Amino acid sequence: MEYPTLFTAGTRLFNPFGGGSPEGVTIHEAGHQFWYALVGNNEFEYAWLDEGLNTFSTSRTYNVAYGEEQYVKRYFKPPGTDMRGFFPLMLDGIRYSGSFWQERMNGYRLAATSDSQAIPTYMYFPSTGSKLSYSKTALWLATLENYLGWDTLQAILSTFFERWKFRHPKPEDFFAVAEEVADQDLDWFFDQVYRAAEEFDYAIESVKSKSAAVEGMVDREGELEYVAGPADDDADDAGGVYRTEVVVRRVGGGIFPVDVLMVFEDGEEVRESWDGRYRWRKFVEERPSKLSYAVVDPDFILLLDTNRTNNSRLRESQATLPAVKWTTRWMLWLQDFLATFGFFV
Amino acid sequence: MTILRVLMRGLNFSVSWPKMLVWLWLVTIVIALPAAVMMGESIRTQIGPSLAYQDLLIELDLGWLGEFRDQASKFEKSLTATAVSRAMFLDNVEAWFSGRLFEVDRALVALGVAYILIWSLMLAGVLDHFARGPDRFQLGLFLSGGAEYWFRFLRLVVISGVLYYGVYRLARWLFPWIEEATRDVTVERTVLFWNLLGALGILFLLGLVNMIFDYAKIATVRERRRSMLLASFRGLVFVVTHPLRTFGVYYALALVALLLPLIYLWFGPGTGQSTWTSVLLVFVLGQVYLVARLILRLTFYGSQLALYDLFGRRRTLEFRGTG
Structure with a gap:
């Protein structure tokens, strides 16, 4: 959690290295010292401006520093509680094959058309706040990086930071900096990702x-x-x-x-x-x-x-072999699932 | 020494009739196969003619899985990253422990309930077979023995079900209570300790109910009991009067039951199968695990039957000719 000049970050026993914890949350909360603390946007109305920029910064920093996050499942979740499992298990052979940004897509996909980002955050459709503020912004910033190049996007972010530190920017201020630094009209992009709720496919x-x-x-x-x-x-x-x-x-x-x-x-x-x-x-x-x-x-x-x-x-189509491969594995799980029911006989 | 002897006797019981094992294994296949065909078709459709097949032959692509799950039915959502990994059995152990086994998709719960019904029949046949000890497995005799005790066993399922429900309700009260009691504790080890202690208590109770009703079933077959309430009481009395032996046998086998999924977790196959042969090999390996699990379950019953024969048996079931 972020506070002025201070942040807290949790960790757990047995966290395996490479699973993203506590590194991810540490980077993220430290990042808030820049996005929200120094560049002080209105979090109540434009949460995406700090959370989104910070999520993008977090993922990119993590990937540069540690590489791809490994898949971790936590077991022994005390029933009836909101606690997460005590024992993490890192599994190989399970990853995002295309791009690590797809992790964000899995959070965003179902909320893609629920609301435009431009409306105040507190008015977002229920349960979509984090998807639209964190994931969607990270995805469109990463898309912008691919489209404009890292050098340009990095210049956009650093210019925005320099110009608006110790001040209170609004979304349009970010877009103005982006167009100025990229030296091109980007309204067509922001109109779709920010002012509308368009789904891309x-x-x-x-x-x-x-x-x-x-x-x-x-x-x-x-x-x-x-x-x-x-x-x-x-x-x-x-x-x-x-x-x-x-x-x-x-x-x-x-x-x-x-x-x-x-x-x-x-x-x-x-x-x-x-x-x-x-x-x-x-x-x-x-x-x-x-x-x-x-x-x-x-x-x-x-x-x-x-x-x-x-x-x-x-x-x-070459789908038959992979379909059989994953189905036979799932079927094994199902057979074991059924056998587990046998315990109650 | 007694414990070791009955364990060996139980193991002997469980592997003496390989055909019986095959039938029990086939039951899981027959129930699971239609669901697997449906799941397979969903996966095949989702991959379609895309290049996604390339990544999926090497590893499980979480991006693809996310797309699949976001447009999937609740049944299809049971395709999770861990359900198709080496940790697949741990998912079921966790669901069993937490009572979430009955909170998954209705179709899957229906399959589970169907399995309980069929497994009750099969188990009655198994115990009848163990009790009679015929020279060779005969399906007719197996099924007729099963049919004789099937409804009695189902009544036991209902009685024990009430107790299991009570244990799970207790767990739903206990762990939130521990969470509340430890919310200001700043050392995770302490919180873990109390949760582990709670888990041990719940596991003990689940095992106790399971053990009592195992002996209730054994008493039903051995003594041809008709009242399942009295059979349950008989099971309870036997466990209470022979605590060291009954718990010793049960926990020795429970330890093996815990080790089995861990062995698969450590030594099981990865996700890189890209040929029909390797996919088939992984399937066979998984089935070997399931058969091992079946043998273990039968060893539970065989050992407990042997123990009951040594210390608790009141009337001997007369051998009924096979005709």
């Missing part, structure tokens, strides 16, 4: 790779042959050319410029940019190889994307 809707339909003379082993009408799936009929169609959709209301990566079976990669404004866009490529997969936002710039799984699409 881009998806690869469909991928098709078929032999190109041709009409004309085709070279076949040195001899020209007339081919007409739609070709079948064999590219030889089309002179060795496949027509690939990738349809990308903007599923959410939020608009953000994204790249679309198409990877072909021969290893060739094609990257296209899309302003992401219209509801969908079809990308068409004619190449000597079939498409292997397509990804929208392949560099994971848009950390506010609430559904990362639909960002990629293979021509043929």
Whole structure:
């Protein structure tokens, strides 16, 4: 907990190193000496301004200092109490594969459209205060970092700090500093993440790779042959050319410029940019190889994307093996769960 | 020495009829499989044709899991990070201890209740088999023996259920009381100590009820009792009159029961299976664990039966010909 020139942070017995405690809370509460204590925003109305900036600073600092947080589950929670379990267990093989920022997404996703951040914090939809103030701000700041680059975002934060320390900034003051330092109009971004409650979700809707339909003379082993009408799936009929169609959709209301990566079976990669404004866009490529997969936002710039799984699409699903893998493990848990019921017989 | 002897006798009971073990194991498979098929389809749909499969073959991606859980039904939400990890059994131990076993999704609780009903039948068959000691396992004899005592055992489930409920209610009162009493204590070790002490008390009571009703079931089969209230009283009397032996046998086996999930936790497989063979191997390994757990449960009954035969038996069940 933060206080003027003082903060407190709790720790527990048996905390394993790498599990994030007490380092995370220590960094966070120390961070409040900057965001809220020196840069003194109104926490009652704009809690996101200190909690959000501080959450972003905490996660980034932790990641630089300690690397990725390991998954920890605490056992032996005294029943009927609000206490957390006494015995922590750190488990390997369980992590955020894409980006450590996804931890914040898991807190924010269900509150994505509940309220705009611009309304006073005390008026947020019930139980969404921390999701919108802490997680959403951290996610859009991290998205801004990816979009503008760390050097620019760092300059935005330090300028905001220098300019507003020992003063009482409002949200618009932060946005003004951001635009001034980045030297570009960012209203389109803040309008969506701050003044509205837009959900961001881009998806690869469909991928098709078929032999190109041709009409004309085709070279076949040195001899020209007339081919007409739609070709079948064999590219030889089309002179060795496949027509690939990738349809990308903007599923959410939020608009953000994204790249679309198409990877072909021969290893060739094609990257296209899309302003992401219209509801969908079809990308068409004619190449000597079939498409292997397509990804929208392949560099994971848009950390506010609430559904990362639909960002990629293979021509043929490979879901069966992982589904069986995790299902058989879950089934083992279920069998043990049932056997535990047997205790009461 | 007596304790060791009855433990060995109990172990002998539990492994003497491997076919019986297979049937008991199959029951868990048959009940769990439809739910697993549903869960598998949900997981497969969620992964879809995406590249998420790559990460999921290496490790459990918490980002993917978060997406899955945020749009999942309560039943699907039982797919948690620890439920598919090496710590999966600890989750159930914790749920059992805290009484939250009955607070999960209704469909899962329904499966658990169904298992209680079927397990009552099976257990009656098991004890009848132990009591008769036939040369080889016969499913017909096993089921007819089970059917004979099934409803009596279900009545015992109801009686013991009232007591278990009482213990869990006590826990729901005790731990908040400890929390309140230690709220100003600044040393966590002290708080842990009092909570551990409380846990030991609750575990003792859970074990005591369990043990009394184990002997009640044994007395029911051994003495062909029809009144389950009197059988429960008989179980209580036996435990009270032979406390060292009954507790000795129970806690020796309870220690093994505690070690089993810890062994799986330490030596169980990680999450990196990326081939059909390795996935199958992990599944088989898990099933071996479950069979070991079944053997242990039967050893509880076998040992307690042996102890009861030594010190508590009043009438001998006459061997009924198998015809």
